Amino acid sequence: MTDDAPGSDTAADGEGRGDDVHVADAGREGEGSHGDDYLARLVDPERLRAFLDAELGPAESFALERHPEGHSNETLFVTHGDRDLVVRRPPPGETAETAHDVLREFRVVDALGDTPVPVPETLCACEDESVLGADFFVMARTAGDVLRGAEPVRFAAPDRRRRVGEELVDTLASIHSVDPGAVGLDDFGRPAGFTDRQVDRWSRQFRWAFEVTADEREVPAIHETTTWLTEHVPGSRPETLVHGDYKLDNVMFGPGTPPELVAVFDWELSTLGDPRTDLGWMLSFWHDPGDPEPAIPELQSTFTAREGYPRRRDLVDRYEAATGIEYEHDRFYRTLAVYKLAALGEMFFRRHLEGNSDDPLYPKMEAGVPALGERCLRIIEGDEGL
Structure with missing residues (x-):
């Protein structure tokens, strides 16, 4: 997410209301008319507007824009009267089992609203697929910058760069310090056996993707990594709330200085489990x-290789120092992280092949996933250390 204002360059029919309805697709390079x-496929503007009118009260104006940066769940920026909103929904088409669970994301963000973990304000969720064709939820839009391709x-x-890293890791520590029972998340997962299940889950995601992508090319490094991970799951692990996708471009820094982390996004993979999986992913x-x-x-x-970070x-x-949790078995956790990223990439590639x-990132996974498989092997062999 970014702090760019939603666009309104394409008018949609207001069905005689006499008020403004604007719909736009910010698009991605190379999309052409396919973006519209x-x-x-993602949204019927009038149905979404009717839902928001019923949940939040009628609004005289409505604008909608698709956010082009995310590569998993879809993000829509909505202006509903004087409210700036974000709608999160899964991508269209068939998805792998347990992937793209936006209602799970809603539950955890809503539960963390009164904790030290910075999250957007949740407003409502919808399980009625007649509205958008999928589950979705709505939250207030947060102002600031996501550090994705460059630093502000x-x-x-140097001192501000250092603070970016400190804010990032301190916020992860605050997530892992939440008492799940105190916020109604004590049943949010099965922490016992979580790390073993992570290996199994992501190998199943690979199998789902390979049903289609294997006809294009094989990825032997992934099969080798699957075997190694299965044989090297740590025997003793701590248990906390975990984010599941915690990294620099899934958080937002406020518009001022010094850097202040104001929101953590993309909680769809959150659960109760091994916090070292979060740390390995971030690293x-x-x-x-x-x-x-x-x-x-x-x-x-x-x-982040620049001076000061x-x-x-x-x-x-x-x-x-912040958590009292020792980060043991680094090779396992960073290999698992890259393996998970590769699995996401292979699912992206399947979605591309199926239309x-x-x-435009998805077709690049044809070469990208094998390259990630080779990175897994470098970490396993100790050639890419902490």
């Missing part, structure tokens, strides 16, 4: 000086 067709100019100083996206170029540059920025080891030390996405 895809947007129509106001952060381009796998953090680029240190001397690291190899990312296997998929669109999914990993390299600006903490190194991965610094982040681990700060996390351990269920217009994201």
